[in-house]
Amino acid sequence: MTNQDGFETLAIHAGQEPDPVTGAVVPPIYQVSTYKQDGVGGLRGGYEYSRSANPTRTALEQCLAALEGAPRALAFASGMAAEDCLLRTVCSPGDHVLVPDDAYGGTYRLFARVFSGWGLAHDVVPVSHVAAVREQLAARKITVVWAETPTNPLLGIADIRALAEAAHEAGALLVVDNTFASPYLQQPLALGADVVVHSTTKYLGGHSDVVGGALVVADPELAERLAFTQNATGGVAGPFDSWLTLRGVKTLAARMDRHCRNAMRVAQMLAEHPAVSEVLYPGLPSHPGHKTAQEQMRAFGGMVSFRLLGGEEAAVRACGRTRLFTLGESLGGVESLIEHPARMTHASVTGSPLEVPGDLIRLSVGIEDCDDLLDDLRQALSDS
Numbered sequence: 001m002t003n004q005d006g007f008e009t010l011a012i013h014a015g016q017e018p019d020p021v022t023g024a025v026v027p028p029i030y031q032v033s034t035y036k037q038d039g040v041g042g043l044r045g046g047y048e049y050s051r052s053a054n055p056t057r058t059a060l061e062q063c064l065a066a067l068e069g070a071p072r073a074l075a076f077a078s079g080m081a082a083e084d085c086l087l088r089t090v091c092s093p094g095d096h097v098l099v100p101d102d103a104y105g106g107t108y109r110l111f112a113r114v115f116s117g118w119g120l121a122h123d124v125v126p127v128s129h130v131a132a133v134r135e136q137l138a139a140r141k142i143t144v145v146w147a148e149t150p151t152n153p154l155l156g157i158a159d160i161r162a163l164a165e166a167a168h169e170a171g172a173l174l175v176v177d178n179t180f181a182s183p184y185l186q187q188p189l190a191l192g193a194d195v196v197v198h199s200t201t202k203y204l205g206g207h208s209d210v211v212g213g214a215l216v217v218a219d220p221e222l223a224e225r226l227a228f229t230q231n232a233t234g235g236v237a238g239p240f241d242s243w244l245t246l247r248g249v250k251t252l253a254a255r256m257d258r259h260c261r262n263a264m265r266v267a268q269m270l271a272e273h274p275a276v277s278e279v280l281y282p283g284l285p286s287h288p289g290h291k292t293a294q295e296q297m298r299a300f301g302g303m304v305s306f307r308l309l310g311g312e313e314a315a316v317r318a319c320g321r322t323r324l325f326t327l328g329e330s331l332g333g334v335e336s337l338i339e340h341p342a343r344m345t346h347a348s349v350t351g352s353p354l355e356v357p358g359d360l361i362r363l364s365v366g367i368e369d370c371d372d373l374l375d376d377l378r379q380a381l382s383d384s
C-alpha cells in the first residue's frame with residue numbers, strides 16, 4: 001500500500017497482503033497463544049506470545065492505522081479496555097482531566113467511578129464551546145482534554161482543530177473518541193488530535209457480532225508506551241475478534257455512505273413529525289454544530305436522536321413499538337436499532353452532569369430500505 005491509496009483501497013488492503021505461506025487472500029485467524037522460536041530468542045516475524053502480538057491482530061492494527069492516517073494503532077478487547085489503557089499510560093494519580101458534558105455513559109463512569117479512586121480528578125466541560133474549554137485549561141494544569149464528536153447520545157459537535165490548539169497551548173493532550181463518525185467520515189489526527197479512541201464494536205465492525213476497541217496514535221513514542229501498557233495489562237483483541245472486525249472494515253465506506261443517506265432522510269422526516277419536539281442530527285442546517293460538522297466530516301453519520309412532545313412515557317412506548325428498528329443497546333451495525341438512553345445506555349449517568357433527558361430516543365439508522373424504516377417510525381409514533 002502507498003500513502004496515495006484511497007480510503008476504500010486501504011480498508012480492503014492495508015495490513016492484508018495475501019498470506020505469504022499459502023496465498024490466502026484474507027489474513028488467516030492465527031488462533032494461537034505461542035510461537036516456536038528458532039533457538040532462544042529466535043523469533044519469526046517478532047511473534048512470541050499472543051498477548052504481546054498476534055498476526056491477525058497486527059493485520060487489524062495496520063489497517064486501522066492506515067485508515068486514520070497514523071503510524072500506529074493498537075487493538076483491544078473492547079472500547080473500554082482501550083480507554084483504560086490510554087488513561088493509565090498518559091495520566092498519573094493527582095492529574096486532572098477535562099471530560100465532555102455529553103459522552104458515552106460508560107466513558108463517564110470510567111472517570112467518575114474507576115479513575116477517581118486512582119486519584120485522577122476530572123471536570124465536566126461543554127467541549128462544543130471552545131471558550132469554556134480554554135477557561136478550564138487556564139484555571140489549572142490539565143493532562144488530557146477528552147472529546148467525542150458527534151457525541152453520544154445528543155449528537156453534539158466539537159471543533160477538533162480548535163480544541164487541539166487550545167489543548168496544546170496548555171500542554172494537554174487531545175483525545176477524540178471517533179466511534180460515531182468512523183475514520184471514513186472524520187480523521188481527528190489530521191485535525192490535530194493526539195489520540196483517537198474507537199469502540200470498533202460499532203461502525204468499524206459494523207455487523208453487531210463483535211466487541212472491540214482501538215487506540216490510534218500520531219506519536220510513535222506514545223504508541224510505544226501504550227503498547228507497553230497493553231502488553232502489561234493484557235486487554236488485547238483476540239484473533240477471531242480481530243478477524244471479524246477486519247472483515248467489517250473492508251465495507252466501511254460503502255456502509256457509511258448508506259447509513260448517512262438513510263439517517264438524513266430519517267432526520268428530515270422526524271423534523272416534520274407532529275409528535276417530535278426536537279431532532280438532533282448534525283446534518284440538519286438547524287443543528288448548532290452543522291457548520292463545524294460540514295468542515296470536519298465527509299457526511300453526518302448514521303445516528304439520529306430526537307425528543308418527543310409526549311415526554312418520557314411516550315418515548316418508552318415508541319421504543320417498544322417498532323417492527324424493523326430493534327430495541328437494543330449499541331449502534332453502528334447494518335441493522336437499525338432504537339433505544340431509550342436515559343434507561344439504557346446512559347442509565348449509569350443518572351444524577352450526574354451527563355444525565356440525558358427522559359423524552360429522548362436514539363436511533364442507529366441501518367442500511368435497510370429507507371422507505372421501510374420511515375414507515376416503521378411513523379407507525380411507532382402514530383399516537384404518541
Ligand SMILES: Cc1ncc(COP(=O)(O)O)c(C=O)c1O
Nearest residue numbers: 078079080104152179199201212
Ligand atoms: C462513543 C463510545 N465510546 C466508547 C464505547 C465503549 O465501547 P465498548 O462497548 O466497545 O467497550 C461506546 C460504547 O457504546 C461508545 O458508544
